[in-house]
Each structure stands twice: as structure tokens, then as C-alpha cells.
Amino acid sequence: MALCLHRSSRARGERTTTAAAAAAASVLSDRITTKPKTPEQTIEAKKQRVAIVGAGPSGLAACKHLLARGFRPVVFDAGAAVGGVWRRTLASTRLQTPAAPYRFSDFPWPEDVVASEATFPRHDQVAAYMAAYARRFGVLERVRFSCTVLGASYVGAAEREVAAWERWSGNGEAFGDGTGEWHLTVRHDGVGVGDGESPSTQVRLVTLHCESQPLHEKRIRKSRADNMEAKQKRVAIVGAGPSGLAACKHLLARGFLPVVFDAGAAVGGVWRRTMASTRLQTPAAPYRFSDFPWPEDVASSFPRHDQVAAYMAAYAARFGVLERVRFGCTVLGASYVGATEREVAAWERWSGNGEAFGDGTGEWHLTVRHDGVGDGESPSTQIHKFDFLILCVGRYGVAKFPTFPDGRGPEAFHGRVLHSMEYSSMAHADAAELIRGKRVVVVGAGKSALDTAAQCAEANGRRYPCTLVYRSAHWMLDPQVARRVNFSPLISTRWAELMVHKPGEGLALSLLATILTPLLSIETFAEDFCVFLQRWLVMKLIENYYKAHIPMEKHGMVPDYNFARSALGWRVGTLPEGFYDKVDQGSIQLSKCGGSFSFCADGLVLDTNGERAVVVGADVVILATGYHPDAPLRGVFASPWFRDIVAAAASSNSNNAAVLPLYRQCVHPRIPQMAVVGYAESGTSIYPYEMMAKWVAHLLDGAVRLPGVADMERDVAEWARWGAWAQRSSGGFFSSRASTASRRGTTTSCAGTWATNPGGRRGSSMSGCSRTAPRTTPTSSEIQAGGDRARLED
Numbered sequence: 001m002a003l004c005l006h007r008s009s010r011a012r013g014e015r016t017t018t019a020a021a022a023a024a025a026s027v028l029s030d031r032i033t034t035k036p037k038t039p040e041q042t043i044e045a046k047k048q049r050v051a052i053v054g055a056g057p058s059g060l061a062a063c064k065h066l067l068a069r070g071f072r073p074v075v076f077d078a079g080a081a082v083g084g085v086w087r088r089t090l091a092s093t094r095l096q097t098p099a100a101p102y103r104f105s106d107f108p109w110p111e112d113v114v115a116s117e118a119t120f121p122r123h124d125q126v127a128a129y130m131a132a133y134a135r136r137f138g139v140l141e142r143v144r145f146s147c148t149v150l151g152a153s154y155v156g157a158a159e160r161e162v163a164a165w166e167r168w169s170g171n172g173e174a175f176g177d178g179t180g181e182w183h184l185t186v187r188h189d190g191v192g193v194g195d196g197e198s199p200s201t202q203v204r205l206v207t208l209h210c211e212s213q214p215l216h217e218k219r220i221r222k223s224r225a226d227n228m229e230a231k232q233k234r235v236a237i238v239g240a241g242p243s244g245l246a247a248c249k250h251l252l253a254r255g256f257l258p259v260v261f262d263a264g265a266a267v268g269g270v271w272r273r274t275m276a277s278t279r280l281q282t283p284a285a286p287y288r289f290s291d292f293p294w295p296e297d298v299a300s301s302f303p304r305h306d307q308v309a310a311y312m313a314a315y316a317a318r319f320g321v322l323e324r325v326r327f328g329c330t331v332l333g334a335s336y337v338g339a340t341e342r343e344v345a346a347w348e349r350w351s352g353n354g355e356a357f358g359d360g361t362g363e364w365h366l367t368v369r370h371d372g373v374g375d376g377e378s379p380s381t382q383i384h385k386f387d388f389l390i391l392c393v394g395r396y397g398v399a400k401f402p403t404f405p406d407g408r409g410p411e412a413f414h415g416r417v418l419h420s421m422e423y424s425s426m427a428h429a430d431a432a433e434l435i436r437g438k439r440v441v442v443v444g445a446g447k448s449a450l451d452t453a454a455q456c457a458e459a460n461g462r463r464y465p466c467t468l469v470y471r472s473a474h475w476m477l478d479p480q481v482a483r484r485v486n487f488s489p490l491i492s493t494r495w496a497e498l499m500v501h502k503p504g505e506g507l508a509l510s511l512l513a514t515i516l517t518p519l520l521s522i523e524t525f526a527e528d529f530c531v532f533l534q535r536w537l538v539m540k541l542i543e544n545y546y547k548a549h550i551p552m553e554k555h556g557m558v559p560d561y562n563f564a565r566s567a568l569g570w571r572v573g574t575l576p577e578g579f580y581d582k583v584d585q586g587s588i589q590l591s592k593c594g595g596s597f598s599f600c601a602d603g604l605v606l607d608t609n610g611e612r613a614v615v616v617g618a619d620v621v622i623l624a625t626g627y628h629p630d631a632p633l634r635g636v637f638a639s640p641w642f643r644d645i646v647a648a649a650a651s652s653n654s655n656n657a658a659v660l661p662l663y664r665q666c667v668h669p670r671i672p673q674m675a676v677v678g679y680a681e682s683g684t685s686i687y688p689y690e691m692m693a694k695w696v697a698h699l700l701d702g703a704v705r706l707p708g709v710a711d712m713e714r715d716v717a718e719w720a721r722w723g724a725w726a727q728r729s730s731g732g733f734f735s736s737r738a739s740t741a742s743r744r745g746t747t748t749s750c751a752g753t754w755a756t757n758p759g760g761r762r763g764s765s766m767s768g769c770s771r772t773a774p775r776t777t778p779t780s781s782e783i784q785a786g787g788d789r790a791r792l793e794d
Helices: 014-028 039-045 057-068 111-115 123-136 159-164 215-227 242-253 305-318 341-346 420-425 428-435 447-460 506-520 527-536 538-549 563-568 579-585 631-635 640-645 686-700 709-729 740-754
Strands: 051-053 074-076 147-155 181-188 200-205 235-238 259-261 329-337 363-370 380-386 388-391 416-419 440-443 466-470 475-477 572-574 588-592 597-600 603-608 611-617 620-623 674-676
Touching: 051 057, 051 181, 057 123, 074 147, 235 242, 235 363, 235 380, 242 305, 242 686, 259 329, 363 388, 416 420, 420 447, 420 620, 428 447, 440 447, 440 603, 447 466, 447 572, 447 579, 447 588, 538 563, 579 588, 674 686
Parallel strands: 051 074, 235 259, 235 388, 388 674, 416 620, 440 466, 440 620, 466 588, 475 572
Antiparallel strands: 147 181, 181 200, 329 363, 363 380, 597 603, 603 611
């Protein structure tokens, strides 16, 4: 039970109230606890019933933050409207605290109050502000008006027992051991709500299911719908992977009700369609949502794929995301309607007026194929209309196949040829049957190739060894070896960010990066000095350690490039368990291809750079030859122009463009009412997803004001020049979608969008933003007037 009955001081600011409410919500949701809950325990906790007494500013804040945490509290208030003392005061009463500090941190005063320059708003303006806050965040639906709490009794333990407890609630948990509950005696006055009920007194248990609502709440919901035009905007999210889940969660926290389309039957993205042996190749500790810990039963540093998928599902269930997902729905195309391409190209402000939803005339039409999976419906194709589109499609949806001369491609082969993406998507039983007792050849040297080869070796042993054909090896680390020495403090910290040149960094940071850059093998210093430092310092130390403890040299699997370049482009993976043991046992055979390869009737023909061609016999060939990373993003748009501009052209020595042409890695300056979340990655992946999701949610909520299109394009162009320089300096190994240091710069840049100086004045930004963003970008102008330091809710 939460009591929101603080003293009626109109001089009190709302920051203390909001902070206290957020802290209380954190306690109930296990953010403040000595022992984190498992996802199942956390979901069970969300079923607990919570009562709030009082619908003044503190009660509203408490309810709002509990809703954001997935709870469904009931708010009892004796009056007929929210606002506490502000609904019962003298006609001449005004706020005696200036309006600037007396506000909720994430809800500015309305423009009519700001425009009137009323430093001390009237009582009716304050009451209207409270009501607008309640409507915006869905609090009104939870309030039971004209309900006076006459008394509260704790049942479940005697006073003497409670006094003897050494821990709060008996065990230190918000809900205790489940045996205690509060009984509230509530008088329903039936006054002023139009429900025609007679006054009555009832005993309400806090264990009462909160979903039962009196008639007047339904009327309030209708009134709320009439007054929440902004939150009625239709928002679509394409994809229910980790980035889509984060986007939906943060939009729900801001009061939106997005619709998530996903072609599969469960959340998790690639984690729901992978091989049985697949594990997370990033340690679990950094690969997690910031407000949702891994369950206690996940003890491995590299969890299995089913554990990762279960973690994603638990996250979606905890924050109410599952209710918003439409499974079995494939988005075939998206068309922008409301303005022609020529009109859009001429706009000086993004979306026409710089707002997330434009002027209200534009919308996205999504052509969606509903496969009818699991609901008994027949497949159908429909067009859905939305006011804003968020793409969370990832980069691993379109397979890349090699090209072959005529007559020497898969058509010449008498066996089965498939891509590793198709093999991973197969049911585990079907995949096992495909390879059982077969000569399997896997082409590639990346993570998918090695996992596939290990799985084939496990199934067939030495009798039918799996052949791994590769052109050049990659840095693949044995988890058992990697965990013996922790190198992450040297390469995965803010210190690593200082090693990378960034646009707009200034003279001091540029000099520091020039001095430290050789540690990451970006050869901008004298070459001999770079080699010398590399040999004895950080990256050379790591490289030598792995070479000494992983038998890659013994088996001819030493990469042609150093570890530093591999780390810069995040071309580092983890070996399947016992991979080189299987090589020693003969269940995996390694065959290096010096040039190209082609097919023949009995298998593959390997080019050995002028030497005699080698034929590798096969019944099944699995091509682990990568993906077209931009294809899923481009493929969404029906407009050829949007398809061309959404992702920059790839450079000549890379399959990836150096830097995406997206402002803050989320918004394209020329594509209106659309954002991308999760396309840029890092070693931890999820943290950048969350930062992007929060940024987009604030953009839709009006807390972020974007600069003009020309300024946004200058920002994108400067990052593109920096990316091209990084590509050249690193020999083509840099990938902005994956570099840890550059991703940290991106997330800092996103975070800096909210940051203003403590006084809330426009025209000043915190150093976190200016450190990574080009100086041509007016980041401070992205913050609307009147805003105090904007804080992320989670």
C-alpha cells in the first residue's frame, strides 16, 4: 500500500515527489534488492495488487511509475477529480512557487501557460496540469473517485510479530512472504460521478484483483480518449527482437500503445530461429537490459540460445510488451502517404515541421500478410495505417550467396545446397535428420560456420567427418581460455573511447586520440612507432595470450590480420565447445581454399591458387557466407527513393557502409515520421538498443526537438567523413555498426540530446553530447523550452 498524503504545501516542487515515486516503484519491481528475482518470480510479483491512497501530485507520480514497471495499481481518492489540494482552494489562489521548478520532470507546462508568462499560475491551471499528466500516462484509468479510505488494517501477522522482525516486511521484500495483506475500509460516496450508486462502505483488500472497474471508470476512459490526441497517434514497430522489445517498452512507458508486427510465433528475433547448439557469444553480464537482470538459474557466462530466448520473453511479459505484439504478421512493404517525394525532398524541417508526427496529414500504409499462425484464421493480406513507423528489422534477414560461373554453381551439384540461415531456421529434429549419416561441407570461417561444423561433428563423428572450407580464418576465442584473464577493462571502457577520433572532438581530445590511437592499430602515427607500441602494449598482449592458449597455429587457423583490427570491426567470435578437440579427433576436417570454389556433381572444387584443384566430396553443402546487412532495411520501403537513401552505399572494400546516414543513428533527415532502432550494434548490443529506444520514445513524446534538415545532414556527413577515414586507417576493418568505442560515442550522443544545464536554459548542453557530436549540430536546440535536465525514466 502506498500513502500519498503529504502536507499540503503549495510551495513544494515536484522533483522530490517524482523521485520518491520512482524509488517506490523501484522497490516494488526489485530494482532495489539484495537478491535479484528470476523472470518468473518477477512476473509473479507483477500480479500483486497495489493500492494508492490519494490522487494528488504524489499519488499521480506513484501510479505513473508503477504503471511503467508493469504493475496495475488502484488509486482511491475522495474527490471527483485528480489534483489533491488544487481542486479545493480559493478562487484567487495561485502557485506560490515559480512554475519552472514546480513541474514533473518528464511533463512540461502547456504552451498556453508558458506563453502567458505566468510565473505563478492560477490554481485552475495547476489543476488542469495535474489532470493532463494523469491522462497522458494512463493514470486516470486506475483512479476510483469518490472513494474515501476510512481505515487500513494489516492482516497476516500480529503487531508483536511485526515488531520482532529484523527485516522489513519479514524478509526485506516489498510483498513479504505473501501471507500479509492490507484490508482497506472504503466508503464509496457515489457523488459527482454520474453512476447513480448509493453511498456504501466496503472492505477492500489489497489482495483484491484490480481489474474490476466500476462504471464511472469506463466513462473516464472515454473522456481520456477524447483528450489524449497525442497518445492516440498510431505507432507501428516492425520486429519483435531485442530492439523491438526495447522500443515497445519505452513507448508504453511514455503512454503510447504501439503495435508490433513480427513474422514469427514468439519474441526474440534471431534467438528463436537458431541451431540447437548455439550459445550467446557475448558474456551474459553486458548482454542484458539495464533494468532486467538475468535469472539466477542462468549460471553460464555464455547462455544457451533457449535461455536467451526465455530471457527476451520474460522481459516482454514483465513490461506488457507481449500484449502489443501481433505474431505471424509479415510486413511486405511500407508506403508514405500524404506528400509526394518531391515535396518531402523540399522540406527544410524533418517531417515538414520538425515534429515526430508532422502536421497530421502524413501517414504510413503497411501492407501486412497475416499468416494465421496459431489462431485458426486463413492467411490474408491487409493494409494498416500508422502515424509513425519504427523499424527494428536487424541485419540478419537476407542471406548472401556467392556467384559462380555458368554450369559451376549449385545446379551442377547432385546433393542439397542451403544457406546457414535456412539451416538455423529449421526445426532441430529436421536439421539433425538432414545431416545424419551425410558428408557435410560447411563453407565459411565465421561463428555460424564453426557452430554448424561442430554440430555436424557431434552428430556423425569420425565416420562422416564434416569438412570446413575457408579462405581466411577469423579470431575465434575459446570461452574457457578467455575467462581466465579479463581484458575487458582495457578495451571496453570509457578509456577505449579516448583512443578513437570522433567528429567535433576538439583540439584536446584530438591530440589525446592521436597519442593513444596506435594502441588500436589505427596507423595515423609513424608506422614504426605504431608497430612498436602495438607489439608491447594492450592489443599485442591480448593477441599473444590467445595464440599461446588456443591451438590455432597448429591447425593453420591463425588470421591474416591482427587482433586489434579484428576488435575494431568486432570480428571476434567464440569457438564452439571442444572445437579443436573435434579437429584432433578427425570429426572436423579443415580445408583452406586459396582462391574461389565451385560445384561439381560430387561436391566442391577448390581453387588452390594455380596448384591442382582439390575436389571435396559432399552430400550436403551449407553456405555460411554471411548476410546482406542493408537488405532488410531497404526492403521495407515501397518507394525506390527511400530504399536508396535509407542506407549509404557500401564502400569498395567492405560489405557495409562506413556510417549509416541516420541522425543519432535513428532518424533519416529525408524520411518523415520514421525511425530505426537496433541497426547499429556493439559487443553488448542491447545497451545501444535501449538508448536508441529511449531517444525515439522521447522524440515521439515531444521532449526532443530536432534541428533543421540541413543541420541534420551536416551532422550525418561529418560522421560519414569520419567513418571513411576510419575505414582507410584500419585497412577496411572498421565497422561503425559494430565498433565498441564508436557505439559508446553514439549512445553518449543520444543521451546528450536530453541533457541541458541544471538551470534548464536553452543554448547550453552537457559535455557528454558535445564530446561526440559534430559542432555543426545544434544539439541544445533539440530540447524544448522550459525543460529542466531531462532524465531517463529507467
